[in-house]
Amino acid sequence: MVTLCILATGILLAVLGLVVGYIAIQGLPGLSWSFFTGTPRPIGEAGGGMAHAIAGSFILIGLACLVGIPWGVLTGIFLAEMKRWRRLGTLVRFTADVLSGMPSITAGIFIYTSVVISMQTFSALAGGLALGIVMIPLVARNTEEILRLVPASMREAALALGLPYWRVVVSIVLPTAARGIGIGMTMALAGIAGDPVPLFFTALNNNYWSLDLRQPIASLPMEIFRYTAAPFAEWHTLAWAGALVLIAISFTPMLLVRIFLPGYRIRR
Amino acid sequence: MAGIQVEALHAWYGRDLILKQVDLVFPGKAITAVIGPSGCGKSTLLRCLNRMHELVPGARVAGRVVLNETDIYHYGVNPVEIRRRVGMVFQNPNIFPTMTIFQNVGVGLALAGRQRYRHRQLETRVVKSLQQVGLWEEVKDRLHRTATGLSAGQLQRLCIARTLAVEPEVLLMDEPCSALDPIAAIRIEELMRELKASYTIILVTHNMQQAARVADFTAFISRGELIEYGSTPEVFLRPRDLRTERYITGTGG
Numbered sequence: 001m002v003t004l005c006i007l008a009t010g011i012l013l014a015v016l017g018l019v020v021g022y023i024a025i026q027g028l029p030g031l032s033w034s035f036f037t038g039t040p041r042p043i044g045e046a047g048g049g050m051a052h053a054i055a056g057s058f059i060l061i062g063l064a065c066l067v068g069i070p071w072g073v074l075t076g077i078f079l080a081e082m083k084r085w086r087r088l089g090t091l092v093r094f095t096a097d098v099l100s101g102m103p104s105i106t107a108g109i110f111i112y113t114s115v116v117i118s119m120q121t122f123s124a125l126a127g128g129l130a131l132g133i134v135m136i137p138l139v140a141r142n143t144e145e146i147l148r149l150v151p152a153s154m155r156e157a158a159l160a161l162g163l164p165y166w167r168v169v170v171s172i173v174l175p176t177a178a179r180g181i182g183i184g185m186t187m188a189l190a191g192i193a194g195d196p197v198p199l200f201f202t203a204l205n206n207n208y209w210s211l212d213l214r215q216p217i218a219s220l221p222m223e224i225f226r227y228t229a230a231p232f233a234e235w236h237t238l239a240w241a242g243a244l245v246l247i248a249i250s251f252t253p254m255l256l257v258r259i260f261l262p263g264y265r266i267r268r
Numbered sequence: 269m270a271g272i273q274v275e276a277l278h279a280w281y282g283r284d285l286i287l288k289q290v291d292l293v294f295p296g297k298a299i300t301a302v303i304g305p306s307g308c309g310k311s312t313l314l315r316c317l318n319r320m321h322e323l324v325p326g327a328r329v330a331g332r333v334v335l336n337e338t339d340i341y342h343y344g345v346n347p348v349e350i351r352r353r354v355g356m357v358f359q360n361p362n363i364f365p366t367m368t369i370f371q372n373v374g375v376g377l378a379l380a381g382r383q384r385y386r387h388r389q390l391e392t393r394v395v396k397s398l399q400q401v402g403l404w405e406e407v408k409d410r411l412h413r414t415a416t417g418l419s420a421g422q423l424q425r426l427c428i429a430r431t432l433a434v435e436p437e438v439l440l441m442d443e444p445c446s447a448l449d450p451i452a453a454i455r456i457e458e459l460m461r462e463l464k465a466s467y468t469i470i471l472v473t474h475n476m477q478q479a480a481r482v483a484d485f486t487a488f489i490s491r492g493e494l495i496e497y498g499s500t501p502e503v504f505l506r507p508r509d510l511r512t513e514r515y516i517t518g519t520g521g
């Protein structure tokens with residue numbers, strides 16, 4: 001049993017190492033100055049870059065966090081702390097689980113029918129919303145689980161000091177859980193940062209540099225998808241480099257949270 | 269004599285009747301020990317005295333608890349207010365791990381609803397509370413660091429300081445020494461003797477020697493009923509009820 005566990009872990013680590021290593025080897029040569037500053041050139045011309053997609057990804061991720069994090073955290077607090085609403089909580093929890101299990105394309109379709117059609121254009125806004133919707137159930141359920149790990153004895157001690165319930169939640173339980181909640185956020189972020197699927201019906205893609213939230217916008221996953229599908233060697237190099245940058249964007253927040261949110265390590 | 273009067277107290281967890289018809293007076297400025305076998309309802313009794321009992325879903329209380337002329341279960345009485353007047357110390361020293369020592373002691377004041385404490389006032393109270401529990405000398409150089417590295421006994425005294433900082437009238441102590449080594453336990457006992465000059469102290473303990481050493485009065489509870497109550501020597505030397513005698517001498521509850 002122990003051997004099996006070690007074996008499974010070892011294989012997982014090896015696969016991770018291989019994938020990241022391979023992407024690094026393939027991607028590093030493409031990381032030039034122009035990769036970060038340039039935009040796509042016409043087919044056949046060498047050079048060009050992914051500045052538009054990097055900026056686009058940042059905007060989309062930013063919008064998604066703006067929607068997904070507050071909404072998710074508040075829902076998580078509702079689920080964990082509002083005991084009087086247990087019935088509704090059960091329903092919300094079930095919905096969240098179903099949502100997080102659904103393919104992310106459903107979020108795209110939902111935003112397509114509700115936002116894209118009424119705005120009559122694909123847009124960064126729609127893309128960010130779609131990604132945000134994917135984030136909500138992930139952040140909510142993780143927040144709930146982490147809040148539940150805060151020992152009941154700690155809440156009791158705070159309540160026994162004559163602190164009102166919400167003070168205890170906001171000033172004692174949340175800070176205690178901050179690290180775990182933060183780590184959950186970054187995991188949700190990494191999940192959506194690399195997902196092109198919700199973007200097909202929402203942000204679509206854009207060949208040019210654009211920061212306009214009401215216009216279609218490029219993103220790393222969409223560009224990687226487009227470049228790898230094309231039969232040009234230069235584009236493949238760009239795609240590999242893009243994948244490497246995407247990995248960096250996804251995992252930097254995780255590292256930062258782990259380093260800078262020292263907080264209380266809840267024993268899991 | 270100010271203190272807490274308990275009249276016809278009943279307490280339930282859901283359908284289970286845990287405390288039956290408890291009538292009892294906890295005199296002010298004295299230590300009353302509550303003893304009895306595990307699960308007899310000692311903690312429940314304590315939690316009824318600061319309205320913590322009702323926090324458990326389905327928990328219910330009937331009867332009267334009078335704290336210095338306030339019927340704490342009277343309609344309209346704010347339980348949060350009562351918990352500020354009746355402090356509680358638990359078995360495990362449960363400090364707030366994200367906070368510094370200073371914040372831990374001041375938290376009850378700093379986060380209190382209405383009056384915002386000015387920093388100077390807060391500091392005075394924190395220092396005073398730490399001095400009261402004899403921890404000031406030990407932690408004064410590290411007030412603004414977290415409490416990691418303090419011993420269990422020091423942590424428990426920190427928890428007592430945290431409770432005292434709110435200036436309660438009553439101190440409920442639920443087996444405060446059970447998780448401590450004997451030397452640390454003796455320090456807490458000394459502390460209780462000092463504190464009884466200004467507080468009403470109710471001590472739940474499994475340690476008969478401890479009850480005999482520190483308590484002025486002793487109440488014996490068995491299966492949710494108050495079996496015996498009197499001055500400590502009375503209860504220990506001349507128990508009126510056979511069940512008390514059996515429990516104290518360790519020949520069955």
Ligand SMILES: Nc1ncnc2c1ncn2[C@@H]1O[C@H](COP(=O)(O)OP(=O)(O)O)[C@@H](O)[C@H]1O
Binds near residue numbers: 309
């Ligand atoms: N949160 C709870 N929910 C339901 N029953 C409880 C709860 N806490 C305690 N009880 C029950 O109440 C009885 C008294 O418990 P307690 O007051 O903790 O006993 P003691 O402190 O004397 O050991 C026990 O039978 C216990 O099982």
Ligand SMILES: [Mg+2]
Binds near residue numbers: 310311312442
């Ligand atoms: Mg108990």
